[in-house]
Amino acid sequence: MSGGLLVFGRSGQVARELQRRAPEAMFLGREAVDLTDPAACAAVIAQSDCGAVINAAAYTAVDRAETDAETARLVNAEAPAAMARAAAAKGVPFLHVSTDYVFDGSGETARDETAPTAPLGAYGATKRAGEEAIAAAGGQWAVMRTSWVFSAHGANFVKTMLRLGAERDRLTIVADQIGGPTPAGDIATALLAMAGQMVADPQKGGLYHFAGAPDTSWADFARAIFRLSGLTTKVVDIPSSDYPTPARRPLNSRLDCHRITTDFGVARPDWQAGLAQVLAELKGNP
């Protein structure tokens, strides 16, 4: 891509997988630019000679966001808004990642990109505000809503289960939240494909759902993690009401991902294949 790729984020799950696939890109960690300073984010874009911008950084601590909503708002809404406006002013595409938590999770069918949003918590609300600001910034943009991201790096459910499973012979896991676990590597591959196509065609972009298949519950995801990693930990199904948390989570996180296939030729990844790869990587043989 002419002009190179500028990425916000360096140590996060998606940022690391982007780095693997596009090592020549410029990756900005928190020490280079802090997203609580939206003007600084805009200035970096204005001063760079990049050909596209991807934001892979976010405030992702769902429960902490409930009592730290102002920081979450700056990072998840104000900073992406400033990035999108700066990218628009430069005439380069801006790609961003959002979440299934913009929905309230009612019903049992998959939601497409036209479904109404209704976040249950501060994380989802600030992510939704970011989406709206990006769409209003006036440039070429894409927002990929994904869900239940996992990888060998950073904090995620797979690593939590491996840690707890090594200590416990029985775990109670919510079985009434249904969604698509998504390998961070597949997100990175999809974002790079989208960025390339958007640079080539200024008409391309918009809002896209992208989640791993098949949909499953956290409890069944945990069972798959234990089975594939050889742990004998028993998983006991519980309802969300038996697992109280500061932020409510959506029960139905099923995402209809057809649009990204139609527009970009990107298919839903198989999370079981991605899980096997991540477990191999964690064992030291990627």
Ligand SMILES: NC(=O)C1=CN([C@@H]2O[C@H](COP(=O)(O)OP(=O)(O)OC[C@H]3O[C@@H](n4cnc5c(N)ncnc54)[C@H](OP(=O)(O)O)[C@@H]3O)[C@@H](O)[C@H]2O)C=CC1
């Ligand atoms: N994780 C998930 O399950 C899901 C994630 N998403 C979205 O996907 C995207 C990528 O998520 P993921 O890679 O998992 O996130 P991670 O939590 O792994 O990484 C987030 C990154 O953002 C950085 N960051 C946070 N606050 C700031 C700040 N103030 N200034 C600069 N950098 C900051 C973190 O830096 P540091 O390492 O220094 O803290 C970290 O590198 C996000 O937009 C997220 O909302 C969507 C659905 C599910």
Ligand SMILES: Cc1cn([C@H]2C[C@H](O)[C@@H](COP(=O)(O)OP(=O)(O)O[C@H]3O[C@@H](C)C(=O)[C@@H](O)[C@H]3O)O2)c(=O)[nH]c1=O
């Ligand atoms: C550790 C543990 C979790 N759980 C539940 C809590 C929660 O409902 C579910 C998953 O736990 P997590 O902490 O990974 O959940 P959470 O941090 O809410 O994960 C979310 O993160 C944000 C950033 C997103 O955008 C979402 O797509 C989603 O991935 O499992 C149990 O039932 N038992 C347990 O022992």
Ligand SMILES: [Mg+2]
């Ligand atoms: Mg979490």
